[in-house]
Amino acid sequence: MPSILIIGGGLAGLFTALKLAPLPCTVLTPVPLGEGASSAWAQGGVAAAIGEGDSIESHVQDTLVAGAGLCDETMVRLMVSEASERILDLLEFGVPFDRDLGGKLVQSREAAHSHNRVVRVRGDMAGKKIMEALIAAVRHTPSIRVIEGAEATELLTGPDGAMIGARAVKDGRTLRLEASHVVLATGGAGQVFAVTTNPKEAWGSGLAMAYQAGARLVNMEFVQFHPTALDIGRDPAPLATEALRGEGAKLVDKSGERFMLKLHRDAELAPRDVVARGVFASIQSGNGAFLDCREVIGAKFPEMFPTVYAACIAAGIDPVHGLIPIAPAAHYHMGGVAVDADGAAIGVSGLYAVGEVAHTGVHGANRLASNSLLEAVVFGARVADALRGVKAGAVEMQDDGPAHPTPADDAAIFQGIRNLMQAKCAVLRDADGLRSARADIMPHRERIGHAGALARIASLMVEAALWREESRGGHCRTDFPESWPDKVWSTVHRGRGLLSEHVRTV
Numbered sequence: 001m002p003s004i005l006i007i008g009g010g011l012a013g014l015f016t017a018l019k020l021a022p023l024p025c026t027v028l029t030p031v032p033l034g035e036g037a038s039s040a041w042a043q044g045g046v047a048a049a050i051g052e053g054d055s056i057e058s059h060v061q062d063t064l065v066a067g068a069g070l071c072d073e074t075m076v077r078l079m080v081s082e083a084s085e086r087i088l089d090l091l092e093f094g095v096p097f098d099r100d101l102g103g104k105l106v107q108s109r110e111a112a113h114s115h116n117r118v119v120r121v122r123g124d125m126a127g128k129k130i131m132e133a134l135i136a137a138v139r140h141t142p143s144i145r146v147i148e149g150a151e152a153t154e155l156l157t158g159p160d161g162a163m164i165g166a167r168a169v170k171d172g173r174t175l176r177l178e179a180s181h182v183v184l185a186t187g188g189a190g191q192v193f194a195v196t197t198n199p200k201e202a203w204g205s206g207l208a209m210a211y212q213a214g215a216r217l218v219n220m221e222f223v224q225f226h227p228t229a230l231d232i233g234r235d236p237a238p239l240a241t242e243a244l245r246g247e248g249a250k251l252v253d254k255s256g257e258r259f260m261l262k263l264h265r266d267a268e269l270a271p272r273d274v275v276a277r278g279v280f281a282s283i284q285s286g287n288g289a290f291l292d293c294r295e296v297i298g299a300k301f302p303e304m305f306p307t308v309y310a311a312c313i314a315a316g317i318d319p320v321h322g323l324i325p326i327a328p329a330a331h332y333h334m335g336g337v338a339v340d341a342d343g344a345a346i347g348v349s350g351l352y353a354v355g356e357v358a359h360t361g362v363h364g365a366n367r368l369a370s371n372s373l374l375e376a377v378v379f380g381a382r383v384a385d386a387l388r389g390v391k392a393g394a395v396e397m398q399d400d401g402p403a404h405p406t407p408a409d410d411a412a413i414f415q416g417i418r419n420l421m422q423a424k425c426a427v428l429r430d431a432d433g434l435r436s437a438r439a440d441i442m443p444h445r446e447r448i449g450h451a452g453a454l455a456r457i458a459s460l461m462v463e464a465a466l467w468r469e470e471s472r473g474g475h476c477r478t479d480f481p482e483s484w485p486d487k488v489w490s491t492v493h494r495g496r497g498l499l500s501e502h503v504r505t506v
Contacts, residue, residue, distance in 0.1 A: 001393040005166060005177055007152045007206065008185030009126075010037030010197045012355025012376040013210050013212055013344065014134040016183055018093065019384035022143045026395040028168060028177070030151035030201055033135045036186050038202050039373065043090035043241035044110055045097075045120035046090070047370040048083035048379070051107045052114040056080050063371060066112045066271050067364020068473035069217070069488055075361040077450060078373075079339060079378045081224040086377040087119060097121055109246045110268045111415030115131060121174035123304040124241045132372070147231070150175060152205070153317075155182060155213040155351065157308035163350030166209075166215060168398070174400040181350050181390060183383055184210060184337060188356035189223075190236075192458050194415075197239045201479045203450070204457040206357040210337045210457065214495035219335040219360040220457075221464035221491060224367050225427050226331035227251075227275040230324065232313055237329045238311035240291055242369050245269060247304070248296035249447040250334065252285035258398045273366045273474045274326040280370035280427045283327060328427050331357065332372060334363040335464070338492070343383035349399045354388070367471020406449050413444055413451040417458050429465055430479040438462045458460065 002127025004020065006013045009029030017025050025268040025285055049059040056090040059080045064071050087105075091097065098106040098121045107116040121129040138144050157166045165178040186206025209218055217444060228244070228251075229237035245251070245268040253261050263278045264270035270278075301320050302309045312319045336359035343358065344422035345351040355376040420440055423435035441462065445457035468475055468491060472483045 002180040002390050003178065003395045004181045004183065004191050004387060004390060004392050005179035005395050006183040006185055008187060008355070008357075009033050009146070009148070010185060010187055010355065011039035011134065012380050013185030014138050014181070015377050015380040016185060016383050017091070017144045018134065018137055019144070019381045020387060021141050023388065023390065023392050024143045024145070024146045024394060025392065026147060026177070026179070027138070028150050028152055028166070030149065030150050031139070033146060034131055037131060038198055039127050039131060039376065040231075042130075043124035044243055044370040044374055045118040045126040046083075046373045047109070047113070047118050047368070048085065048087050048374065049080060049115070049117050050084050050087065050105070051115060051117055054117050058114055059083075059117060060112050061114075062112060063362065063368045064364070066366050068366055068483070069485070070364035070396060070490070071130065071472065072361025075341065079360070079362050079375060082381070083374055083380045086374070086381060087186055089381070090130065090133070090377065093137045095121070095130050096133070108243055109265070110242045111245060112271045112368055113274065118243070119320065120243070122306065124243060124307045127373070128307070131288050139280060143418055145269060149368060152186075152209065155209045159212055161214055161348060163348060169403040172401045174381060174405055176398050176400045176490070177193050178396045178408065181352065181387060183343070184345075184351065184353040184357050186357045187356050188333040189457060190333070191225075191423050192454065193426060194235070195229070195278040195327065195426075196236055196330040197226055198236055198330065200236070201459075204453055205453060206353070207336065208453040210345065210348070210351065210353065211460070211493065211495045213348050213351065214403060215298055215348045216338040216495065217335065217460060218338045218491040219365075219464065219491055220446075220461045220493065221336035221468050222365050222459070222474045223330055224272055224332040224334060225276040225328040227272060227279045227328050228326045229329035229331075230315065231327040232315040232317070232325065234315075237327070238308070239331075240326060241305065241307050242272075242325060244291060244293055244297070244305065244308065247291040249291050251275070252290050252292050253282050254290070255287065256292075259287070259289075271366055272369065273476070279326060279475060280328050286368040289326050291326055292323055293319055293441055294321060330426070332367050334365065335359055341382065342386035343379050344386065352383050354383050402450060407447065407451070410449040410451045414454055417441060417444065417451065421458050421461070425462055425465055427476065429475070429477050431466065433467045434462050438466070460493050464493070467491050469506040
Protein backbone atom coordinates (compact mmCIF):
# COMPACT_ATOMS: atom_id res chain seq x y z
CA MET A 1 0.00 0.00 0.00
CA PRO A 2 1.29 3.52 -0.76
CA SER A 3 2.56 5.40 2.28
CA ILE A 4 4.27 8.70 3.11
CA LEU A 5 7.39 9.05 5.24
CA ILE A 6 8.72 12.49 6.24
CA ILE A 7 12.32 12.53 7.44
CA GLY A 8 12.88 15.58 9.65
CA GLY A 9 10.99 17.26 12.46
CA GLY A 10 11.73 20.93 11.79
CA LEU A 11 9.46 23.55 10.29
CA ALA A 12 9.52 22.07 6.76
CA GLY A 13 8.68 18.55 7.89
CA LEU A 14 5.98 19.44 10.41
CA PHE A 15 4.31 21.99 8.14
CA THR A 16 4.20 19.44 5.31
CA ALA A 17 2.67 16.87 7.67
CA LEU A 18 0.01 19.31 8.87
CA LYS A 19 -0.89 20.32 5.33
CA LEU A 20 -1.21 16.62 4.41
CA ALA A 21 -3.82 16.01 7.11
CA PRO A 22 -6.06 14.05 7.20
CA LEU A 23 -3.87 11.97 4.86
CA PRO A 24 -1.77 9.70 7.13
CA CYS A 25 1.97 10.15 7.29
CA THR A 26 4.90 9.24 9.54
CA VAL A 27 7.46 11.81 10.71
CA LEU A 28 10.90 10.49 11.60
CA THR A 29 13.19 12.67 13.73
CA PRO A 30 16.52 11.88 15.42
CA VAL A 31 15.72 14.01 18.47
CA PRO A 32 12.55 14.99 20.35
CA LEU A 33 10.37 17.44 18.43
CA GLY A 34 11.60 20.98 18.92
CA GLU A 35 15.21 19.97 19.50
CA GLY A 36 17.95 19.99 16.88
CA ALA A 37 15.91 21.92 14.30
CA SER A 38 17.53 24.99 12.76
CA SER A 39 14.09 26.49 12.22
CA ALA A 40 13.54 26.60 15.99
CA TRP A 41 16.63 28.81 16.23
CA ALA A 42 15.56 31.25 13.51
CA GLN A 43 15.55 34.74 15.00
CA GLY A 44 14.41 36.92 12.12
CA GLY A 45 10.99 35.73 11.00
CA VAL A 46 9.07 35.11 7.78
CA ALA A 47 9.36 37.50 4.85
CA ALA A 48 6.04 38.37 3.18
CA ALA A 49 5.04 41.37 1.07
CA ILE A 50 1.80 42.11 2.92
CA GLY A 51 2.52 45.56 4.32
CA GLU A 52 1.28 48.93 3.11
CA GLY A 53 3.40 50.20 0.22
CA ASP A 54 5.06 46.84 -0.34
CA SER A 55 4.43 44.56 -3.31
CA ILE A 56 5.10 41.08 -4.61
CA GLU A 57 7.19 42.62 -7.39
CA SER A 58 9.39 44.45 -4.89
CA HIS A 59 9.96 41.25 -2.88
CA VAL A 60 10.78 39.38 -6.09
CA GLN A 61 13.32 41.99 -7.15
CA ASP A 62 14.99 42.10 -3.74
CA THR A 63 15.33 38.31 -3.83
CA LEU A 64 16.77 38.33 -7.35
CA VAL A 65 19.32 41.02 -6.48
CA ALA A 66 20.47 39.14 -3.37
CA GLY A 67 20.72 35.91 -5.38
CA ALA A 68 23.37 37.46 -7.65
CA GLY A 69 21.96 36.20 -10.95
CA LEU A 70 21.42 32.57 -9.96
CA CYS A 71 17.79 32.65 -8.79
CA ASP A 72 15.10 30.92 -10.80
CA GLU A 73 12.75 33.86 -11.27
CA THR A 74 9.72 31.68 -11.91
CA MET A 75 10.24 29.87 -8.61
CA VAL A 76 10.90 33.13 -6.77
CA ARG A 77 7.68 34.64 -8.06
CA LEU A 78 5.77 31.48 -7.11
CA MET A 79 7.16 31.56 -3.56
CA VAL A 80 6.56 35.25 -2.98
CA SER A 81 3.04 35.19 -4.41
CA GLU A 82 2.00 32.40 -2.02
CA ALA A 83 3.50 34.05 1.08
CA SER A 84 0.31 35.66 2.38
CA GLU A 85 -1.60 32.33 2.28
CA ARG A 86 1.13 30.62 4.26
CA ILE A 87 1.17 33.40 6.88
CA LEU A 88 -2.56 32.76 7.32
CA ASP A 89 -1.83 29.05 7.74
CA LEU A 90 0.72 29.79 10.45
CA LEU A 91 -1.74 32.04 12.23
CA GLU A 92 -4.36 29.27 12.10
CA PHE A 93 -1.83 26.87 13.61
CA GLY A 94 -1.46 29.28 16.52
CA VAL A 95 1.73 31.21 15.77
CA PRO A 96 1.62 34.43 17.87
CA PHE A 97 3.12 36.89 15.41
CA ASP A 98 3.67 40.39 16.80
CA ARG A 99 0.78 42.80 16.29
CA ASP A 100 0.37 46.53 16.85
CA LEU A 101 -2.35 48.13 18.98
CA GLY A 102 -4.69 48.03 16.00
CA GLY A 103 -4.22 44.28 15.58
CA LYS A 104 -2.14 44.47 12.41
CA LEU A 105 0.93 42.28 12.01
CA VAL A 106 4.13 44.17 12.84
CA GLN A 107 6.77 43.88 10.13
CA SER A 108 10.47 44.67 10.47
CA ARG A 109 13.23 45.43 7.99
CA GLU A 110 16.25 43.22 7.40
CA ALA A 111 19.31 43.50 5.20
CA ALA A 112 18.77 43.85 1.42
CA HIS A 113 14.98 44.22 1.80
CA SER A 114 13.55 47.43 0.37
CA HIS A 115 10.55 47.39 2.73
CA ASN A 116 9.57 46.32 6.23
CA ARG A 117 8.22 42.85 5.40
CA VAL A 118 9.46 40.39 8.03
CA VAL A 119 6.79 39.18 10.48
CA ARG A 120 8.34 38.34 13.85
CA VAL A 121 7.57 37.11 17.35
CA ARG A 122 8.94 39.13 20.27
CA GLY A 123 11.84 40.47 18.25
CA ASP A 124 14.04 37.39 17.91
CA MET A 125 11.83 34.45 18.91
CA ALA A 126 10.02 33.68 15.65
CA GLY A 127 11.58 30.26 15.07
CA LYS A 128 11.00 29.11 18.65
CA LYS A 129 7.37 30.25 18.77
CA ILE A 130 6.55 28.94 15.30
CA MET A 131 7.91 25.52 16.23
CA GLU A 132 6.05 25.48 19.55
CA ALA A 133 2.79 26.18 17.74
CA LEU A 134 3.39 23.56 15.03
CA ILE A 135 4.47 20.91 17.52
CA ALA A 136 1.28 21.46 19.50
CA ALA A 137 -0.76 21.19 16.29
CA VAL A 138 1.05 17.99 15.25
CA ARG A 139 0.49 16.42 18.67
CA HIS A 140 -3.25 17.00 18.21
CA THR A 141 -3.44 15.70 14.63
CA PRO A 142 -4.38 11.97 14.61
CA SER A 143 -3.17 11.39 11.05
CA ILE A 144 0.45 12.24 11.95
CA ARG A 145 2.58 9.54 13.59
CA VAL A 146 5.86 10.84 15.03
CA ILE A 147 8.80 8.54 15.71
CA GLU A 148 11.33 10.40 17.83
CA GLY A 149 14.91 9.36 18.50
CA ALA A 150 15.24 7.61 15.12
CA GLU A 151 18.03 8.74 12.80
CA ALA A 152 17.56 7.97 9.11
CA THR A 153 20.74 6.53 7.58
CA GLU A 154 19.78 5.40 4.08
CA LEU A 155 17.10 5.84 1.43
CA LEU A 156 15.93 2.62 -0.16
CA THR A 157 15.10 2.26 -3.86
CA GLY A 158 13.63 -0.58 -5.89
CA PRO A 159 14.98 -2.15 -9.11
CA ASP A 160 13.47 0.70 -11.12
CA GLY A 161 15.17 3.32 -8.96
CA ALA A 162 11.93 4.48 -7.30
CA MET A 163 11.61 5.03 -3.56
CA ILE A 164 10.57 2.08 -1.41
CA GLY A 165 11.49 3.47 2.02
CA ALA A 166 14.38 4.18 4.35
CA ARG A 167 16.57 2.68 7.03
CA ALA A 168 17.00 4.30 10.41
CA VAL A 169 18.71 3.62 13.72
CA LYS A 170 16.78 3.79 17.00
CA ASP A 171 17.96 2.58 20.40
CA GLY A 172 20.82 0.63 18.84
CA ARG A 173 18.57 -1.22 16.39
CA THR A 174 18.24 -0.84 12.62
CA LEU A 175 14.71 -0.16 11.42
CA ARG A 176 13.41 -0.61 7.90
CA LEU A 177 10.52 1.68 7.04
CA GLU A 178 8.55 0.92 3.90
CA ALA A 179 7.22 3.98 2.08
CA SER A 180 6.37 4.68 -1.54
CA HIS A 181 6.84 8.42 -1.03
CA VAL A 182 9.62 9.91 1.09
CA VAL A 183 9.90 13.62 1.93
CA LEU A 184 13.37 14.79 2.97
CA ALA A 185 13.14 17.67 5.44
CA THR A 186 16.50 17.15 7.13
CA GLY A 187 17.68 20.77 7.16
CA GLY A 188 21.03 22.18 6.15
CA ALA A 189 24.72 21.37 6.32
CA GLY A 190 26.24 24.07 8.50
CA GLN A 191 28.02 21.52 10.69
CA VAL A 192 30.28 20.71 7.74
CA PHE A 193 32.18 23.75 9.05
CA ALA A 194 33.78 24.12 12.48
CA VAL A 195 32.19 27.55 13.08
CA THR A 196 28.44 27.48 12.48
CA THR A 197 25.12 28.63 13.87
CA ASN A 198 23.52 25.28 12.97
CA PRO A 199 22.59 22.59 15.51
CA LYS A 200 24.63 19.38 15.74
CA GLU A 201 22.13 17.47 13.60
CA ALA A 202 22.53 19.81 10.59
CA TRP A 203 25.54 18.20 8.93
CA GLY A 204 24.01 17.32 5.56
CA SER A 205 22.68 13.82 6.29
CA GLY A 206 19.76 14.30 3.90
CA LEU A 207 22.10 15.41 1.13
CA ALA A 208 24.27 12.34 1.66
CA MET A 209 21.28 9.97 1.58
CA ALA A 210 19.76 11.61 -1.49
CA TYR A 211 23.05 11.52 -3.38
CA GLN A 212 23.56 7.84 -2.63
CA ALA A 213 20.00 7.17 -3.83
CA GLY A 214 20.69 8.80 -7.19
CA ALA A 215 19.31 12.33 -6.76
CA ARG A 216 20.97 15.41 -8.24
CA LEU A 217 22.67 17.89 -5.93
CA VAL A 218 22.93 21.42 -7.29
CA ASN A 219 25.19 24.38 -6.44
CA MET A 220 26.78 22.74 -3.41
CA GLU A 221 29.43 25.47 -3.24
CA PHE A 222 27.02 28.19 -2.13
CA VAL A 223 27.14 28.52 1.65
CA GLN A 224 25.89 31.64 3.37
CA PHE A 225 28.02 32.73 6.29
CA HIS A 226 26.03 34.79 8.73
CA PRO A 227 28.19 37.82 9.50
CA THR A 228 27.16 38.23 13.13
CA ALA A 229 27.50 35.04 15.14
CA LEU A 230 28.61 35.61 18.71
CA ASP A 231 32.37 35.04 18.87
CA ILE A 232 32.43 33.36 22.27
CA GLY A 233 33.90 29.94 21.48
CA ARG A 234 30.65 27.96 21.54
CA ASP A 235 29.66 25.22 19.07
CA PRO A 236 27.19 25.96 17.64
CA ALA A 237 27.85 29.69 17.77
CA PRO A 238 24.84 31.68 19.04
CA LEU A 239 23.37 34.01 16.44
CA ALA A 240 23.05 37.76 16.76
CA THR A 241 20.03 38.29 14.54
CA GLU A 242 20.16 40.58 11.54
CA ALA A 243 17.17 42.38 13.02
CA LEU A 244 19.63 44.11 15.37
CA ARG A 245 21.15 45.86 12.36
CA GLY A 246 17.66 46.44 11.03
CA GLU A 247 17.02 48.44 14.20
CA GLY A 248 20.17 50.48 13.54
CA ALA A 249 22.96 48.59 15.35
CA LYS A 250 26.40 49.36 13.93
CA LEU A 251 29.34 47.16 13.00
CA VAL A 252 32.60 48.53 14.40
CA ASP A 253 36.20 47.44 14.92
CA LYS A 254 38.08 47.61 18.20
CA SER A 255 38.73 51.33 17.70
CA GLY A 256 35.03 52.03 17.17
CA GLU A 257 35.30 52.67 13.41
CA ARG A 258 32.36 51.59 11.22
CA PHE A 259 34.24 49.48 8.65
CA MET A 260 31.21 48.66 6.45
CA LEU A 261 30.75 52.29 5.38
CA LYS A 262 33.60 52.04 2.90
CA LEU A 263 32.63 48.60 1.61
CA HIS A 264 29.01 49.05 0.49
CA ARG A 265 26.51 51.86 0.11
CA ASP A 266 24.09 50.03 2.43
CA ALA A 267 26.81 49.55 5.06
CA GLU A 268 25.47 47.26 7.83
CA LEU A 269 22.39 46.41 5.74
CA ALA A 270 24.33 45.21 2.70
CA PRO A 271 23.72 41.64 1.47
CA ARG A 272 24.93 39.02 3.90
CA ASP A 273 27.85 37.80 1.78
CA VAL A 274 29.22 41.34 1.56
CA VAL A 275 28.88 41.92 5.30
CA ALA A 276 30.40 38.52 6.12
CA ARG A 277 33.48 39.30 4.04
CA GLY A 278 33.72 42.73 5.68
CA VAL A 279 33.57 41.22 9.17
CA PHE A 280 36.04 38.49 8.20
CA ALA A 281 38.49 41.03 6.78
CA SER A 282 38.30 43.19 9.90
CA ILE A 283 39.07 40.17 12.09
CA GLN A 284 41.88 39.00 9.81
CA SER A 285 43.49 42.45 9.95
CA GLY A 286 43.67 42.22 13.73
CA ASN A 287 41.07 44.94 14.32
CA GLY A 288 38.31 42.57 15.44
CA ALA A 289 34.59 43.00 14.74
CA PHE A 290 31.80 44.00 17.10
CA LEU A 291 28.10 44.88 17.13
CA ASP A 292 27.37 48.19 18.81
CA CYS A 293 23.75 48.24 19.98
CA ARG A 294 24.18 50.71 22.81
CA GLU A 295 22.66 53.80 21.24
CA VAL A 296 19.78 52.42 19.16
CA ILE A 297 18.65 49.57 21.45
CA GLY A 298 20.38 50.04 24.79
CA ALA A 299 18.17 49.35 27.81
CA LYS A 300 15.44 47.88 25.56
CA PHE A 301 17.69 44.97 24.61
CA PRO A 302 16.33 42.38 27.11
CA GLU A 303 12.75 42.97 25.98
CA MET A 304 13.35 43.44 22.25
CA PHE A 305 15.84 40.61 21.72
CA PRO A 306 15.63 38.21 24.67
CA THR A 307 17.37 35.30 22.94
CA VAL A 308 20.47 37.27 21.96
CA TYR A 309 20.49 39.03 25.32
CA ALA A 310 20.47 35.72 27.21
CA ALA A 311 23.33 34.35 25.09
CA CYS A 312 25.38 37.49 25.71
CA ILE A 313 24.80 37.48 29.46
CA ALA A 314 25.69 33.77 29.65
CA ALA A 315 29.00 34.61 27.98
CA GLY A 316 29.70 37.52 30.32
CA ILE A 317 28.84 40.22 27.75
CA ASP A 318 26.61 43.19 28.58
CA PRO A 319 25.03 44.23 25.24
CA VAL A 320 23.26 47.19 26.86
CA HIS A 321 26.48 48.97 27.83
CA GLY A 322 29.20 47.16 25.85
CA LEU A 323 30.18 45.83 22.44
CA ILE A 324 29.27 42.32 21.24
CA PRO A 325 32.18 40.36 19.68
CA ILE A 326 31.14 38.69 16.42
CA ALA A 327 32.50 36.48 13.64
CA PRO A 328 31.07 34.98 10.42
CA ALA A 329 29.63 31.47 10.83
CA ALA A 330 28.24 28.94 8.36
CA HIS A 331 24.54 29.61 8.50
CA TYR A 332 22.58 28.51 5.45
CA HIS A 333 23.21 26.26 2.45
CA MET A 334 21.78 27.54 -0.83
CA GLY A 335 22.61 24.29 -2.64
CA GLY A 336 20.74 21.05 -2.20
CA VAL A 337 18.60 18.33 -3.76
CA ALA A 338 17.31 19.54 -7.12
CA VAL A 339 13.50 19.67 -7.04
CA ASP A 340 10.67 20.94 -9.21
CA ALA A 341 7.92 23.38 -8.22
CA ASP A 342 6.13 20.62 -6.28
CA GLY A 343 9.23 19.58 -4.36
CA ALA A 344 9.75 16.35 -6.35
CA ALA A 345 13.43 15.38 -6.53
CA ILE A 346 14.98 15.22 -9.99
CA GLY A 347 16.18 11.71 -10.75
CA VAL A 348 14.41 9.61 -8.09
CA SER A 349 10.70 8.81 -8.41
CA GLY A 350 8.82 9.10 -5.13
CA LEU A 351 11.44 11.28 -3.43
CA TYR A 352 10.63 14.85 -2.36
CA ALA A 353 12.69 17.47 -0.58
CA VAL A 354 11.59 20.59 1.25
CA GLY A 355 13.32 23.26 3.31
CA GLU A 356 17.05 23.84 3.42
CA VAL A 357 17.93 20.37 2.10
CA ALA A 358 16.16 21.23 -1.17
CA HIS A 359 17.36 23.37 -4.05
CA THR A 360 14.28 25.12 -5.40
CA GLY A 361 16.24 27.91 -7.08
CA VAL A 362 14.70 30.69 -5.00
CA HIS A 363 17.90 31.65 -3.15
CA GLY A 364 20.39 31.68 -6.00
CA ALA A 365 23.92 32.43 -4.85
CA ASN A 366 22.89 34.21 -1.66
CA ARG A 367 19.68 33.88 0.38
CA LEU A 368 17.71 37.01 1.15
CA ALA A 369 17.10 37.36 4.89
CA SER A 370 13.99 35.58 6.24
CA ASN A 371 13.20 33.92 2.91
CA SER A 372 14.21 30.54 4.36
CA LEU A 373 11.19 30.05 6.63
CA LEU A 374 9.01 31.32 3.81
CA GLU A 375 10.47 28.76 1.40
CA ALA A 376 9.90 25.96 3.92
CA VAL A 377 6.19 26.68 4.34
CA VAL A 378 5.46 27.53 0.70
CA PHE A 379 7.06 24.40 -0.69
CA GLY A 380 5.90 22.29 2.24
CA ALA A 381 2.36 23.15 1.21
CA ARG A 382 3.15 22.40 -2.43
CA VAL A 383 4.59 18.99 -1.57
CA ALA A 384 1.44 18.24 0.43
CA ASP A 385 -0.73 19.29 -2.51
CA ALA A 386 1.28 17.07 -4.86
CA LEU A 387 0.77 14.07 -2.56
CA ARG A 388 -2.92 14.76 -1.98
CA GLY A 389 -4.00 12.05 -4.43
CA VAL A 390 -1.92 9.29 -2.84
CA LYS A 391 -4.11 6.60 -1.29
CA ALA A 392 -1.78 6.47 1.66
CA GLY A 393 -1.83 3.99 4.48
CA ALA A 394 0.47 3.57 7.46
CA VAL A 395 4.23 3.29 6.99
CA GLU A 396 5.18 -0.30 7.83
CA MET A 397 8.24 -0.73 10.04
CA GLN A 398 10.34 -3.78 10.83
CA ASP A 399 13.41 -4.47 12.96
CA ASP A 400 16.47 -5.39 10.87
CA GLY A 401 18.67 -6.26 13.83
CA PRO A 402 21.47 -4.52 15.73
CA ALA A 403 22.88 -1.36 14.19
CA HIS A 404 26.49 -1.38 12.99
CA PRO A 405 28.78 -0.09 15.74
CA THR A 406 30.21 3.39 15.22
CA PRO A 407 33.94 3.28 14.34
CA ALA A 408 36.08 4.31 17.30
CA ASP A 409 37.73 7.15 15.41
CA ASP A 410 34.50 8.45 13.84
CA ALA A 411 34.14 11.55 16.04
CA ALA A 412 37.79 12.57 15.62
CA ILE A 413 37.69 12.28 11.83
CA PHE A 414 34.32 14.05 11.71
CA GLN A 415 35.77 17.03 13.62
CA GLY A 416 38.93 16.96 11.53
CA ILE A 417 36.89 17.35 8.34
CA ARG A 418 34.99 20.26 9.90
CA ASN A 419 38.24 21.99 10.82
CA LEU A 420 39.61 21.40 7.34
CA MET A 421 36.52 22.88 5.67
CA GLN A 422 36.64 25.90 7.99
CA ALA A 423 40.28 26.55 7.08
CA LYS A 424 40.11 25.99 3.32
CA CYS A 425 36.52 26.28 2.07
CA ALA A 426 34.84 28.94 4.21
CA VAL A 427 34.35 32.70 3.68
CA LEU A 428 37.35 33.04 1.32
CA ARG A 429 38.54 30.28 -1.03
CA ASP A 430 41.29 29.66 -3.56
CA ALA A 431 42.37 26.78 -5.78
CA ASP A 432 45.37 25.73 -3.68
CA GLY A 433 43.34 25.49 -0.49
CA LEU A 434 40.47 23.69 -2.21
CA ARG A 435 42.73 21.13 -3.87
CA SER A 436 44.48 20.52 -0.57
CA ALA A 437 41.11 20.03 1.17
CA ARG A 438 39.94 17.64 -1.54
CA ALA A 439 43.07 15.51 -1.24
CA ASP A 440 42.71 15.28 2.55
CA ILE A 441 38.97 14.51 2.49
CA MET A 442 38.77 11.99 -0.37
CA PRO A 443 40.31 9.01 1.54
CA HIS A 444 37.43 9.17 4.04
CA ARG A 445 34.58 9.06 1.49
CA GLU A 446 34.14 5.29 1.66
CA ARG A 447 34.09 5.06 5.45
CA ILE A 448 30.95 3.91 7.23
CA GLY A 449 29.41 6.10 9.88
CA HIS A 450 28.88 9.85 10.12
CA ALA A 451 32.45 10.74 9.18
CA GLY A 452 32.17 8.93 5.85
CA ALA A 453 28.88 10.63 5.00
CA LEU A 454 30.30 14.02 6.02
CA ALA A 455 33.35 13.39 3.85
CA ARG A 456 31.14 12.72 0.83
CA ILE A 457 29.20 15.97 1.31
CA ALA A 458 32.33 18.02 2.06
CA SER A 459 34.09 16.68 -1.02
CA LEU A 460 31.13 17.62 -3.23
CA MET A 461 31.19 21.16 -1.80
CA VAL A 462 34.92 21.43 -2.47
CA GLU A 463 34.59 20.02 -5.98
CA ALA A 464 31.83 22.48 -6.84
CA ALA A 465 33.85 25.36 -5.37
CA LEU A 466 36.76 24.38 -7.60
CA TRP A 467 34.53 24.22 -10.69
CA ARG A 468 33.17 27.72 -10.10
CA GLU A 469 36.08 29.89 -11.19
CA GLU A 470 34.41 33.15 -10.28
CA SER A 471 33.10 34.95 -7.20
CA ARG A 472 29.35 35.14 -6.85
CA GLY A 473 27.11 35.56 -3.80
CA GLY A 474 28.22 33.34 -0.94
CA HIS A 475 31.06 31.84 -3.00
CA CYS A 476 34.21 34.00 -2.94
CA ARG A 477 37.35 32.91 -4.80
CA THR A 478 40.30 35.19 -4.04
CA ASP A 479 42.01 33.86 -7.19
CA PHE A 480 38.87 34.61 -9.29
CA PRO A 481 37.45 37.77 -7.69
CA GLU A 482 35.20 38.74 -10.61
CA SER A 483 31.89 37.20 -11.65
CA TRP A 484 30.93 36.17 -15.19
CA PRO A 485 27.83 38.28 -15.91
CA ASP A 486 27.30 36.74 -19.35
CA LYS A 487 26.96 33.18 -18.04
CA VAL A 488 25.18 31.58 -15.12
CA TRP A 489 26.87 28.39 -14.03
CA SER A 490 25.01 25.70 -12.13
CA THR A 491 27.22 22.97 -10.69
CA VAL A 492 25.44 19.63 -10.72
CA HIS A 493 26.43 16.38 -9.00
CA ARG A 494 24.48 13.43 -10.28
CA GLY A 495 23.87 10.77 -7.65
CA ARG A 496 25.73 7.54 -7.02
CA GLY A 497 29.14 9.06 -7.62
CA LEU A 498 29.01 10.57 -11.13
CA LEU A 499 30.33 14.13 -11.23
CA SER A 500 29.29 16.52 -13.97
CA GLU A 501 29.23 20.22 -14.68
CA HIS A 502 26.35 22.03 -16.33
CA VAL A 503 26.54 25.49 -17.86
CA ARG A 504 23.38 27.51 -18.41
CA THR A 505 23.84 30.68 -20.46
CA VAL A 506 21.43 33.62 -20.01
